[in-house]
Amino acid sequence: MTTTTYRMDQMTWPEFAARTDRPVILPIGSTEQHSQHLPMGVDARIAEHISEDLAAALDGTVMPTLCYGYKSKPLSGGGPLFPGTIDLNGVTVINLVHDVLSEIIADGFTKIVVMNGHFENEPFVIEAIDLVTRETGGKATIVESNWWDPLTPDVVEKVFEGLDFPGWALEHAAITETSLMLHYEPQLVHMDRMVYKQKVEPKAYVRYPVRKGDVPDYGGLADATGSSAERGRLIAEGCVSEMVKICAEEFGTER
């Protein structure tokens, strides 16, 4: 049995219907510029891969990935002025996640994970979760997280061994995402095209309109030098093993 077994889009409905007591995982990413060396699908691809690993660990089911997300911001994604960044409005993200969760709850699932790969999605995803929870009287337990928050300090330390950690907000197309892509889909990473000129200084405020120059013109916020598949593996495994514990606690699941 391969990992694809856990994908809802590859199951027939009776196969899916037999799994309502198992966790179901909804990956959400974005389509967003990721500097010169990473493809635009990074957030969605990573969310999907982590979800599949988590499904394998939990005997869960992965729903089809939401490949578009909330607007990329200068301080955490840098995308608004780069071609290829597709920014959904907040209301659209709320409604989309709302409808998908409503339907899966109506199908009888009560153990739901939303696995987010795009920082800016979070408040709108949580708003959707809150609305669905109110409407359904809380009959499903919904856990929302991502691949960075569950990492324990010692995993973060190992991941950045020999490197500087610039803070999560700047980890866009930098060490963690590049390493995860080297781990999962190395053929899509172009280390030879990597550009790094300066670290973006995080600001204490936002200012609109966004202007050319708010983000370096190549599209990166921090240095990706030193990324490796091994570091990517550490993140993936570190995240999944913590998420398994979280699910055990919240859902009472075990393997």
Added chain:
Amino acid sequence: MTTTTYRMDQMTWPEFAARTDRPVILPIGSTEQHSQHLPMGVDARIAEHISEDLAAALDGTVMPTLCYGYKSKPLSGGGPLFPGTIDLNGVTVINLVHDVLSEIIADGFTKIVVMNGHFENEPFVIEAIDLVTRETGGKATIVESNWWDPLTPDVVEKVFEGLDFPGWALEHAAITETSLMLHYEPQLVHMDRMVYKQKVEPKAYVRYPVRKGDVPDYGGLADATGSSAERGRLIAEGCVSEMVKICAEEFGTER
């Protein structure tokens, strides 16, 4: 160079930015029960595959697929009461397609195809196209179609050679979808699990609430017996070659 070259999610932003004068294709499908022998991702997978073939033919770019669609109806998809059918509200589909198209037009693309794999999506996708067209003063030409309408009568005849054509509305998990999946992803088709008891009689009206029994309990609307990869190839090639002509006429594209 492989077909994956045409996928936006696998491009860096500069690669994408260099292609604004080429067509861009947005596949939209659904996640919906497809009887006993087909997986739930059929509509999205077919829309994506056809889009990739079309992109290869046109030197176009395929955007990430919208994997969830409008509500499955008894007479054309049969899904509302089957687990795994994820029905988005009409407003959600409109907003989602609206935002994606707005962003791609803001990026400078003017030759856009929306390739639909789920019958019920169409009016809501077109509403989104109409709204975006009004807001942007019509600066992009947007073509919306699917894999069935462009087929010429002689292709349809060849596809159904030796078989009965039950009408497009009932072609859900039947000859055409099964054949397309045998052509594109045979490992996901379970011909041994195929069930067929009776042809659903299309009704001259809709009635709500939908009730168990409106659709046979296995989930099919018509017989898939006789499906083959060869018939699938005929459909795929028949659709793509017509779409190339349509794009030539509407966009002035050629290869």
Added chain:
Amino acid sequence: MTTTTYRMDQMTWPEFAARTDRPVILPIGSTEQHSQHLPMGVDARIAEHISEDLAAALDGTVMPTLCYGYKSKPLSGGGPLFPGTIDLNGVTVINLVHDVLSEIIADGFTKIVVMNGHFENEPFVIEAIDLVTRETGGKATIVESNWWDPLTPDVVEKVFEGLDFPGWALEHAAITETSLMLHYEPQLVHMDRMVYKQKVEPKAYVRYPVRKGDVPDYGGLADATGSSAERGRLIAEGCVSEMVKICAEEFGTER
């Protein structure tokens, strides 16, 4: 007692309140160009007349007609660029039908027919019906149809005796609508102004923006020559008699 007895707008509230166990019919049409020889109210007028005939046959009640509908499309109505076509947004149609149905259900009616006279309305009307059905737990049975789908093949054959049937999509301001208007309101039909130059070729796709020339400049999609009150009568009676059977089956009504 005349047919007007069945009109809700002509009843006092106690008369109406006494009829909650009878079917109630909501006609919906549009205001849309209908070529040179038919007035713009055709879709609404026909929906209303058919509804009144059906009410007479069922001892039902006809609600006031929704005279504006969803956007007229080039391939099925041809209206977007002609003065006088009033196109409601999809969300507006959904909300309007939703609110009217909600209220009539709150009044205790459980046998509801929505009679549509404008092809493009259907998906948005059905979305409204679906939403209301979910909100009210399905306590009313709602049937949605129009005057063309219920016609039996032999009625269609008789209606088009000696004529070509161009397909329903092109039946805009053509044989069926002209004949129905000659049957119901001949004083509004100007046969002497009828224009026909070419049959519109139905396309396998939609393209936006709509352009002058997508529809012949007089506004017709197919030929109306040969229309007659008698053909109109056949359609009206053919539709009503089928609708009576449908209501009998769905509502358990009889006369």
Added chain:
Amino acid sequence: MTTTTYRMDQMTWPEFAARTDRPVILPIGSTEQHSQHLPMGVDARIAEHISEDLAAALDGTVMPTLCYGYKSKPLSGGGPLFPGTIDLNGVTVINLVHDVLSEIIADGFTKIVVMNGHFENEPFVIEAIDLVTRETGGKATIVESNWWDPLTPDVVEKVFEGLDFPGWALEHAAITETSLMLHYEPQLVHMDRMVYKQKVEPKAYVRYPVRKGDVPDYGGLADATGSSAERGRLIAEGCVSEMVKICAEEFGTER
């Protein structure tokens, strides 16, 4: 030439297109209980009749009537708890009027009257007018009124000669509406069923939920005794002649 000439729904599109420099009038009413002696279509019927008279006076065009309106309130319509009162949500009224006005302005009309027959509609209709005006840069002049506000004091005095005027808020199914219906459609008025027990005392506040007893159980707010077709004629003519002056001032129209 009869008054029906002024109805948009009875015109062909070329007839309508020839009138873009003339005023266009949109009647809006409601479907609402009107006590024991008046039918539920009163607000819509009166708005439509006044609009037709005004169109005749101005050589204007009457659009199809919006027959459903905003929620009936205890102090001005008394409808929420009576069967047959169909209450649209505020957002629905705003969107509906917005879309209709947007389309008529897009058709080139710049002299627009909204003629309201249902007190509660007004703020939501005006919100729609404000939104459309902002969106279109104010290129159309839109006048909104009703059949009561334009009446001069001496007309009001004549209308109520020998009677008490209870204030406009209570004029629901009372002297003015009954008289107007006797003037325009006497066959729909049942003077023999008229009930009057007590005058409703207008309150200085609203209280929700509305309760049985907030309005007398027969549905009236004030006494209709003394209503006559002649009083109705005075109102209709008094309103139309003032509206003609208003249009002359705002549109520069004359006859």
Added chain:
Amino acid sequence: MTTTTYRMDQMTWPEFAARTDRPVILPIGSTEQHSQHLPMGVDARIAEHISEDLAAALDGTVMPTLCYGYKSKPLSGGGPLFPGTIDLNGVTVINLVHDVLSEIIADGFTKIVVMNGHFENEPFVIEAIDLVTRETGGKATIVESNWWDPLTPDVVEKVFEGLDFPGWALEHAAITETSLMLHYEPQLVHMDRMVYKQKVEPKAYVRYPVRKGDVPDYGGLADATGSSAERGRLIAEGCVSEMVKICAEEFGTER
């Protein structure tokens, strides 16, 4: 204990939680031009002061004031073309009031007063109240009023003793608001800057777009000459004493 005790924003949550059986009052005003002599916060300030007086009389709780309101109209506020008038869209007002009321009802409060200080707010506030009432099955009693409607005729007579009453619609920045501000916050009233040139003639219709000149360029609709703190006190006390009676009747409250 001072009047500030009644302010929710000055209470801790346990203090507030102990008062669920007492009335809770939500003041709503606007930010709107008030001619030359009054500040823009008048509507909000007066609503808040009256609410505090009412809370003191009822042992109720005053929620934080909604300081922005629905669009100022020429005939009742004169604001749309004056800097500083902040006009919320109708939908925004409905949603804002809806959410605040929903939350307070979820907290267990069942005796709610909405105290309005801005004429134009009323229909949108009431729409919100209606929606919340439907959603919560009417478990809270919600009274909506303002500071002018509850005044008895003899109070109005005393307030305008020696002056002309121009009608409530024109009472914008005129006798009543100026007097109330002289009563509550005299330091914010600049009697020396008062301008009065002509009484605005109320029109029998509205016309859009609003034009410079629809309202006198200084911003007033009627004369404020003769305003006094004493007249303000009469209004405040007259309103509060009536509101106490209304609450006694609707809530069964007493002191």
Added chain:
Amino acid sequence: MTTTTYRMDQMTWPEFAARTDRPVILPIGSTEQHSQHLPMGVDARIAEHISEDLAAALDGTVMPTLCYGYKSKPLSGGGPLFPGTIDLNGVTVINLVHDVLSEIIADGFTKIVVMNGHFENEPFVIEAIDLVTRETGGKATIVESNWWDPLTPDVVEKVFEGLDFPGWALEHAAITETSLMLHYEPQLVHMDRMVYKQKVEPKAYVRYPVRKGDVPDYGGLADATGSSAERGRLIAEGCVSEMVKICAEEFGTER
């Protein structure tokens, strides 16, 4: 001249209109439980006070405070299950901020600060800013910040001298908010009622439904012991002096 001079609600419209070239500041807070010793208005009161100090420093204008905000979350405010926490829906916050900003830009202001006092508001406020910026073509420069992000590391160090800094997320009703309230409105702080039992452990995920126990039953997330007016003054002055620099850079303002 007192600080009240900078409040828009205390200005007449001509005073306000004379200041369009100066910065305008919109404070937004919330109404939310703040443990046992702080009142529920803390977020709004602090946002307002900081805004007034900033206005004084910049010769700016403070708009009326938005006193209700987005939903309080367990990990950053702890409010959803405590009486008195008033949670607006995301869409409501977006629309409210959108409308207020639209209007102030329409009035000619181009230097706008949104000063936020409630952590959870931020993404929804920024969504509103983004929408307004798109609609107005970016003609105003809008800076959004709060009172914590602009603090320099050495100010934070001084503020927490002798204390542990638990991280900003837990700084709810703890050292910083308590100190700011002791600085601005000591009469509203009840140090004697302060409760602290355990530090809440920030979680790496969110889980819905929120449950009693997710937050300690008294309502605090971290210890407030050691709070002082002096620490509050350091925060206020530290924030304002940085904001002055930010405004100088973004607006070109100086004093």
